[in-house]
Amino acid sequence: MTTINHYQCTGRFLIVVLTIITMNVSFLSKVVHGSFITTTTLTSTSTTTLTSSSIRRNNGWMIRNEKEEIFDRSSLFASNSNDDNTMISDINPLRRGSTVALCTPYLPNGEIDTKSLRTLLQYHVKSETDGLCILGTTGEASLLSLAERQIILDIAVEEAKHKIPLMIGVGAVNPSDVKEATIQAVNSGADAILVVSPPYVKPPQHGLVSFFIEIAKLAKDLPVVLYNVPSRTGVDVLPETIAECYIKQSNIVAVKEATGDVSRVKDIQNACNAAIAKAAANEDTSSTIKKKAPLLLYSGDDSTSTEFVLAGGDGCISVTANVAPKPMHDIMSLALQGNGKQAHELNDKLIGLHESLFCTSSPVPAKWALHKIGMIDNASCRSPLGGELRSEYHGEVEDALKRASLI
Numbered sequence: 001m002t003t004i005n006h007y008q009c010t011g012r013f014l015i016v017v018l019t020i021i022t023m024n025v026s027f028l029s030k031v032v033h034g035s036f037i038t039t040t041t042l043t044s045t046s047t048t049t050l051t052s053s054s055i056r057r058n059n060g061w062m063i064r065n066e067k068e069e070i071f072d073r074s075s076l077f078a079s080n081s082n083d084d085n086t087m088i089s090d091i092n093p094l095r096r097g098s099t100v101a102l103c104t105p106y107l108p109n110g111e112i113d114t115k116s117l118r119t120l121l122q123y124h125v126k127s128e129t130d131g132l133c134i135l136g137t138t139g140e141a142s143l144l145s146l147a148e149r150q151i152i153l154d155i156a157v158e159e160a161k162h163k164i165p166l167m168i169g170v171g172a173v174n175p176s177d178v179k180e181a182t183i184q185a186v187n188s189g190a191d192a193i194l195v196v197s198p199p200y201v202k203p204p205q206h207g208l209v210s211f212f213i214e215i216a217k218l219a220k221d222l223p224v225v226l227y228n229v230p231s232r233t234g235v236d237v238l239p240e241t242i243a244e245c246y247i248k249q250s251n252i253v254a255v256k257e258a259t260g261d262v263s264r265v266k267d268i269q270n271a272c273n274a275a276i277a278k279a280a281a282n283e284d285t286s287s288t289i290k291k292k293a294p295l296l297l298y299s300g301d302d303s304t305s306t307e308f309v310l311a312g313g314d315g316c317i318s319v320t321a322n323v324a325p326k327p328m329h330d331i332m333s334l335a336l337q338g339n340g341k342q343a344h345e346l347n348d349k350l351i352g353l354h355e356s357l358f359c360t361s362s363p364v365p366a367k368w369a370l371h372k373i374g375m376i377d378n379a380s381c382r383s384p385l386g387g388e389l390r391s392e393y394h395g396e397v398e399d400a401l402k403r404a405s406l407i
Contacts, residue, residue: 012281050238092166092223092253092295096314096336098328099128100321101138103363104152105376112151116376120322121159123375127325130332132160136169136182136194138363140371143382146184153188161189161227167225169318171196175211182218193219194317196227202234205241209248216249224251229258229300242273246295247279253293256317257308265297265311302354306347309335316334319362320353321370324404352400359393361385367385369397373406 072388080238102124105116121334134156135141135149144152156166168190170181178195185193195215216224226245228237236259245252257264271296298317299308305316309332321328325347334343357365364381369388371379389397401407 023342044380053166059279083239092293092296094167094225094254095130095165096296096330096332098299098315098321098325099131099133099165099167099205099317100124100129100325100328101133101136101317101319103322103367103370103376104135104141105367105370106137106378106380106382108378108380110380110382113376113378114151115154116378117152118159119156120370120375121156125160125163128329129164129313129321129325130329131165131167132156133167133169133194136171136227136317137196137229138319138322138366139169140363141169141171141219141386143385146180149184150188153185153190157189165191167192167194167295169194169196169227170215171198171227173198173200175214178215179218181261182215186219186222188224192223192253193224194227197233197235197237199233208235208237208241209244212245212252213249216252217246219251221251223253224249225256225258225296225298226252227300229257231255231258239267239395240275241312242268242295243275246272247275247292250292252295254296254314256298256300257313260301260304262304262307262311265308265313268295268297271314276323294308300397302357303351306331306335306340306354308341310338310340310343319357319366320350322363323357323367323373323375323401323406324350324353327404349404352403356393356397356400360389360394364389365393365397368394369406372398372401 064128079356082100102120105113105120107113121132133139135144135152139152141149153168160166166189168181168185168188170178170185172178172181174207175198178198182193182195193215195212197203198211203211212224226237226242228242230236242255255268257268276292294317297308297313298315299305299313300317301308302316302318302320305313305318309315315332315336316328318328327350331343331350334340353369357369359365363384367376367381368379370376381387386387398407
């Protein structure tokens with residue numbers, strides 16, 4: 001009988017392992033043939049590091065989570081209502097309808113009120129809100145540290161991930177800060193990012209194109225929503241600029257248009273169609289026109305959001321939805337179905353809210369309204385917003401809440 005010593009056993013075991021690995025590599029190369037794999041490592045000045053892999057399959061994105069388990073992105077967001085407003089395409093989890101521009105609640109000492117934040121997120125899940133826009137202007141993002149942003153992101157993922165798409169604001173004056181916030185959002189499980197034109201800087205249109213595309217490339221396959229709000233930034237992102245970004249960068253999928261000008265719906269659609277036609281005529285193989293889904297158009301102005309959608313828009317990113325999430329969801333659903341009469345009838349009850357929630361600097365009135373209806377314990381905002389809503393505005397906001405049957 002032949003004796004097999006320890007080293008021989010070890011050697012044979014290693015041969016078996018290497019054979020299995022070789023077979024698996026061969027198998028994987030066949031699986032991804034005709035698709036593509038992208039592996040990216042992003043780093044910033046902080047300790048934040050991102051490593052992600054994505055595989056394009058026939059039915060949407062297959063994404064690896066932290067445990068390297070593969071799941072299908074196209075199945076993440078089953079509709080939380082009976083209307084057909086779930087995902088726009090296989091690679092875009094964003095929904096048409098009402099996305100709330102979520103407020104950030106604080107404790108009396110100024111720290112983040114994590115308990116109230118969870119309550120708000122659960123409230124929107126139950127109220128059929130179609131999307132969550134977190135860490136935007138209404139969330140006082142410019143007044144939060146990166147560490148505080150992480151607390152909010154972690155709670156949002158725990159409470160709402162796989163229930164409502166998470167759109168994370170990453171705007172800042174300094175592009176370096178935008179990049180750091182983008183990396184953090186991707187690392188934390190965001191489903192999309194919202195990128196505003198840098199405030200105060202007032203860049204030219206060609207500079208905006210370069211900036212938006214640079215951030216979108218950093219985000220890799222994460223959907224990017226451009227944000228145009230001239231009243232806060234001092235610059236209008238023109239329809240032609242939006243179209244250029246859309247045609248040049250595949251993951252730029254939507255725009256939040258906060259000018260209050262309903263005609264922008266057709267202007268942006270026409271600009272995008274013209275850009276597609278030009279690229280096709282020039283046989284521009286570097287563009288992303290092949291199988292490009294239409295750009296999603298979200299209103300960033302509550303007072304005109306119903307007309308915006310009836311004119312061909314896809315929904316709103318709403319301050320009013322903080323206190324009236326179900327009515328805003330219903331209004332947007334009716335408008336998307338082309339039912340203008342019923343949409344207007346519901347919206348008429350909220351007109352007072354649309355106006356009073358901007359009676360002074362936002363989100364000061366919205367947070368007072370949330371406190372009034374019992375959703376948060378403390379209505380204060382951070383400096384320089386001046387704390388709570390001044391008493392001279394209480395009656396206006398309270399009357400609007402009553403007309404909307406919220407108190």
